[in-house]
């Protein structure tokens with residue numbers, strides 16, 4: 193129940209289902225693949241692209257608190273939930 | 287001709303041939319720089335900017351200069367730092383590029399390699415931090431990549447000096463590269479169309495065109511200054527056509543082609559074996575843990591307070607000011623001048639109450655230097671260890687309340703060292719709105735180390751509750767003014783996006799080098815202002831103007847703030863530096879001229895006062911006349927207003943009586 197409510201609040205416009213979800217919904221420790229980031233404000237999107245957050249890349253979520261922290265290659269990147277909401281990902285088989 | 291000479295004088299190295307070190311932030315460029323150059327290193331601002339670049343002679347090549355450029359995340363450049371690096375690349379005298387890359391982030395490194403290789407200059411890639419890559423179970427084979435790019439790739443560990451000689455050899459034999467990646471057909475068409483216009487360019491026209499298509503600011507300026515109008519108009523037309531075709535952004539399309547090129551290379555070159563996570567990685571996660579992060583931060587702050595506040599401001603200042611200057615140097619100089627200088631006026635100027643030496647130099651060297659020095663060392667250690675971005679993460683929520691993000695914590699913490707310098711580093715914030723906000727808060731509510739030392743001494747002499755009240759008032763003002771200003775200023779808040787580098791043991795030489803550079807800056811900028819301030823006070827005093835000025839301030843000082851009339855002269859000095867004023871109050875307090883309440887009111891007022899003349903100049907320089915002076919016009923009355931209210935509130939409550 194709680195989980196469901198959280199999902200709705202966070203997804204903002206994305207249709208969350210089993211195949212794709214917003215990055216802010218991914219549990220820490222899981223690995224996901226970036227599907228699209230087009231909802232992001234263009235300057236933020238470009239900023240993330242420059243760090244290698246591109247559609248098709250696999251990333252690992254390290255934590256969602258106090259901000260979202262992900263690992264791409266061996267680099268850790270921290271950003272706010274409002275940014276994580278705009279990144280759509282799909283699970284990868286581990 | 288004349289302009290040429292000026293350039294030659296201030297930047298002798300920038301003429302003649304040079305080689306540039308380029309790479310992502312924090313990959314070890316500076317360490318490699320020091321390994322490759324001898325001892326003659328020059329740090330200066332890049333022409334026309336406030337960005338510092340170091341230059342030095344290469345050890346193994348006669349007459350060639352190596353430039354250490356600011357880190358770039360990628361092109362198109364987004365910050366002033368990145369633009370400086372790009373301008374170095376656009377310079378005709380550049381002979382070779384050494385890219386320094388982080389071996390453990392191979393994809394990210396290769397994205398930049400592509401951009402550099404497309405430029406067509408001789409290129410060498412130093413894959414640095416191989417030790418960290420191996421520790422994480424990464425094995426890298428370079429042959430496939432060397433063939434694909436046509437460049438030498440050398441694995442290095444800059445901190446241990448591994449691979450340096452190979453890099454030196456590779457520089458000498460590097461040849462221009464001709465990398466050509468296939469982009470989608472309509473982009474290729476656009477590139478060809480621009481190439482056919484056949485103009486001269488410092489980098490290959492293909493790479494220049496690619497930068498043009500993604501609206502790179504440095505490329506934009508170059509084209510405007512160096513190509514005919516007809517050519518430029520055609521280039522604009524080509525770009526607009528593409529932008530219509532790709533509403534998601536031409537940059538993304540280009541990046542996707544590069545990502546595909548790299549994906550295949552990485553697959554061939556990189557082998558990952560599962561490694562055990564080291565204790566360092568655990569610690570690095572603890573530092574941002576919602577629960578554990580805060581106590582760790584408090585411990586770090588306490589350690590810093592101990593080193594700067596207790597050791598620097600207490601022990602060192604005690605040794606220098608009381609012992610060395612107070613008991614040895616100054617009495618000796620006073621005796622000397624009494625013997626050899628017959629004119630009282632000159633004697634007073636040198637060693638009198640507002641003496642050039644007894645006040646100005648003693649203050650600058652014995653009281654401030656130890657505090658500033660210990661602060662810069664502590665800050666350098668934090669910076670080199672990779673801890674600062676974690677502070678940004680932890681403080682993000684606090685700063686979001688005042689319309690900023692956690693990144694603002696860096697200039698704010700630096701402000702505890704020197705507000706003037708911190709005002710300059712607001713450049714790291716991306717948006718003008720954030721820079722204005724932080725500049726205002728720095729000037730209003732962040733006490734610098736010089737002042738903090740004195741304030742802490744005074745508070746300790748009153749009581750712990752005084753410290754709490756002082757801290758509470760400053761914090762409240764900070765939040766309230768920040769909140770109000772963020773509502774008034776147009777524009778939205780920028781969310782935090784920050785890279786968290788791994789936690790590392792700070793490198794001694796790195797810290798020392800940075801500290802010395804900052805110290806040199808501090809002595810050049812601040813000490814002359816102290817001396818100027820002392821001279822002004824001396825002149826006012828000698829002409830007996832001081833009493834008149836103090837007289838005009840009296841109604842405010844006695845009537846509104848409830849302080850004794852002598853406090854007006856201390857406040858006068860606050861116009862030069864607020865720690866001058868704080869010191870004045872400190873002396874009054876230790877002579878018993880201030881009650882506890884008066885002492886508390888005086889230090890609260892002076893903490894909120896304008897920092898110093900130098901910082902006002904810096905505010906004007908960075909933010910412009912209108913905003914700079916506007917802030918001063920707000921801060922002066924506001925600080926006095928808060929002081930008066932505090933006095934009324936506390937005496938109403940019966941505090942301190």
Ligand SMILES: Nc1nc2c(ncn2[C@@H]2O[C@H](COP(=O)(O)OP(=O)(O)OP(=O)(O)O)[C@@H](O)[C@H]2O)c(=O)[nH]1
Nearest residue numbers: 311312313314315316317357414415443444445793
């Ligand atoms: N383990 C390891 N650490 C390194 C190596 N090279 C550099 N470092 C460390 O990495 C950190 C960053 O090094 P710098 O030389 O300051 O990096 P930079 O590229 O000049 O950084 P910016 O100027 O900020 O872009 C420092 O703490 C270095 O000690 C290496 O080969 N191995």
